[in-house]
Amino acid sequence: xxxxxxxxxxxxxxxxxxxxxxxxxxxxxxxxxxxxxxxxxxxxxxxxxxxxxxxxxxxxxxxxxxxxxxxxxxxxxxxxxxxxxxxxxxxxxxxxxxxxxxxxxxxxxxxxxxxxxxxxxxxxxxxxxxxxxxxxxxxxxxxxxxxxxxxxxxxxxxxxxxxxxxxxxxxxxxxxxxxxxxxxxxxxxxxxxxxxxxxxxxxxxxxxxxxxxxxxxxxxxxxxxxxxxxxxxxxxxxxxxxxxxxxxxxxxxxxxxxxxxxx
Amino acid sequence: xxxxxxxxxxxxxxxxxxxxxxxxxxxxxxxxxxxxxxxxxxxxxxxxxxxxxxxxxxxxxxxxxxxxxxxxxxxxxxxxxxxxxxxxxxxxxxxxxxxxxxxxxxxxxxxxxxxxxxxxxxxxxxxxxxxxxxxxxxxxxxxxxxxxxxxxxxxxxxxxxxxxxxxxxxxxxxxxxxxxxxxxxxxxxxxxxxxxxxxxxxxxxxxxxxxxxxxxxxxxxxxxxxxxxxxxxxxxxxxxxxxxxxxxxxxxxxxxxxxxxxxxxx
Numbered sequence: 210x211x212x213x214x215x216x217x218x219x220x221x222x223x224x225x226x227x228x229x230x231x232x233x234x235x236x237x238x239x240x241x242x243x244x245x246x247x248x249x250x251x252x253x254x255x256x257x258x259x260x261x262x263x264x265x266x267x268x269x270x271x272x273x274x275x276x277x278x279x280x281x282x283x284x285x286x287x288x289x290x291x292x293x294x295x296x297x298x299x300x301x302x303x304x305x306x307x308x309x310x311x312x313x314x315x316x317x318x319x320x321x322x323x324x325x326x327x328x329x330x331x332x333x334x335x336x337x338x339x340x341x342x343x344x345x346x347x348x349x350x351x352x353x354x355x356x357x358x359x360x361x362x363x364x365x366x367x368x369x370x371x372x373x374x375x376x377x378x379x380x381x382x383x384x385x386x387x388x389x390x391x392x393x394x395x396x397x398x399x400x401x402x403x404x405x406x407x408x409x410x411x412x413x414x415x416x417x418x419x420x421x422x423x424x425x426x427x428x429x430x431x432x433x434x435x436x437x438x439x440x441x442x443x444x445x446x447x448x449x450x451x452x453x454x455x456x457x458x459x460x461x462x463x464x465x466x467x468x469x470x471x472x
Numbered sequence: 473x474x475x476x477x478x479x480x481x482x483x484x485x486x487x488x489x490x491x492x493x494x495x496x497x498x499x500x501x502x503x504x505x506x507x508x509x510x511x512x513x514x515x516x517x518x519x520x521x522x523x524x525x526x527x528x529x530x531x532x533x534x535x536x537x538x539x540x541x542x543x544x545x546x547x548x549x550x551x552x553x554x555x556x557x558x559x560x561x562x563x564x565x566x567x568x569x570x571x572x573x574x575x576x577x578x579x580x581x582x583x584x585x586x587x588x589x590x591x592x593x594x595x596x597x598x599x600x601x602x603x604x605x606x607x608x609x610x611x612x613x614x615x616x617x618x619x620x621x622x623x624x625x626x627x628x629x630x631x632x633x634x635x636x637x638x639x640x641x642x643x644x645x646x647x648x649x650x651x652x653x654x655x656x657x658x659x660x661x662x663x664x665x666x667x668x669x670x671x672x673x674x675x676x677x678x679x680x681x682x683x684x685x686x687x688x689x690x691x692x693x694x695x696x697x698x699x700x701x702x703x704x705x706x707x708x709x710x711x712x713x714x715x716x717x718x719x720x721x722x723x724x725x726x727x728x729x730x731x732x733x734x735x736x737x738x
Contacts, residue, residue: 251583346529347584348587354587
């Protein structure tokens with residue numbers, strides 16, 4: 210196959226996948242809106258389980274990443290700022306880099322690696338073993354039972370974990386400046402950050418993290434459920450789901466960068 | 473259409489599922505399942521028995537012709553009506569019954585009850601215990617399917633289908649890969665369901681069973697059909713079955729398989 214044909218096939222394949230994931234997202238949205246409170250005795254524990262799995266169990270790892278992120282960003286920037294006498298901008302840089310960019314992205318990648326892969330594997334295995342058809346045979350909507358709790362759970366989890374990671378990173382960043390004897394008091398650091406934070410930051414951070422959670426849940430569930438897979442294809446669809454999720458998160462991030470620039 | 477038809481196929485072609493969605497598996501089926509009947513459908517493995525039952529249960533549409541459940545085409549019904557119709561048909565899948573591996577046996581049974589009645593597992597516990605007791609599964613209730621011997625899996629799937637109190641039960645190859653003890657249980661239990669089991673408060677259940685061997689199912693008041701080379705053929709009741717000259721039906725009646733039949737079972 211020639212290069213231009215290969216690129217054309219690749220683009221058409223991506224467009225087709227995007228269309229199908231879009232249709233899957235619309236179906237999930239309709240089911241979520243119309244069956245929000247249906248079978249609450251069954252669905253609420255499933256949502257709680259997803260929140261526990263994606264929002265609580267990764268906390269130790271997230272704490273480690275938050276500390277490391279704060280140290281790395283602070284370590285790289287504060288030394289440079291001290292050299293040019295611009296320590297006053299330490300808080301501003303921490304907000305720009307951690308709150309707006311790295312915090313949400315690191316969090317979603319952690320949740321994707323830890324929970325997203327698990328979702329694709331369990332759903333595609335269930336599909337391959339015919340358990341999804343068994344749900345339908347019992348009159349249980351697989352979108353309602355399998356997808357909706359994961360979408361809600363992951364959206365809330367990515368949002369909560371991002372807030373937690375950002376706080377940890379900002380604190381560890383300040384601790385690094387303290388250890389390095391940089392003349393920056395906690396009050397000044399806080400004042401710098403509060404001055405650089407705008408109301409849009411909170412709104413966009415919330416929207417971005419919720420979008421990240423929804424999109425990785427949708428793509429992993431789609432890859433797990435939408436194809437008639439055989440057991441030997443589980444690893445392939447898992448890889449596809451992870452690649453698709455990372456690309457989708459980067460694209461969403463790009464949209465939010467534009468939003469930051471416009472607002 | 474007969475008024476008492478629970479399931480009716482009119483010149484229907486059953487397609488495959490999954491990656492074989494649009495390919496015809498069984499062509500031109502004309503078949504009516506009446507209330508109280510006990511159908512035994514014979515076929516070699518992998519010819520589309522599961523797809524036939526899935527279509528009869530309203531889980532997939534025929535790719536040609538028409539299939540009606542309780543007198544209605546599912547596509548003509550609203551979502552709630554379609555769900556109500558589908559819940560009146562229970563289906564037990566072959567080879568393990570497709571149990572939910574994450575849930576215990578009790579949870580497998582409680583799930584459809586809790587989902588449709590919006591009740592807690594504690595509220596469904598009495599019903600679950602009763603169904604487990606009547607199907608002889610009480611001792612495995614707390615176990616996950618992986619810890620239960622495989623021949624019992626389809627029996628658990630039967631209990632899960634029965635808990636929704638269906639009018640029609642479609643059972644896919646219950647005796648396939650079954651040990652003699654389980655075979656005996658199925659052959660005793662299914663006629664009791666058809667006759668009116670205490671589990672159903674004496675109401676007789678309409679049954680459709682698929683098989684690769686007619687011999688265990690030979691009894692009066694049963695209707696027989698066969699799928700062979702993508703064709704559907706109704707053979708009639710036991711006296712007509714015994715007179716048939718259909719080659720595959722003869723093999724299934726006598727247990728004498730020719731070479732091509734044998735190859736299909738490997």
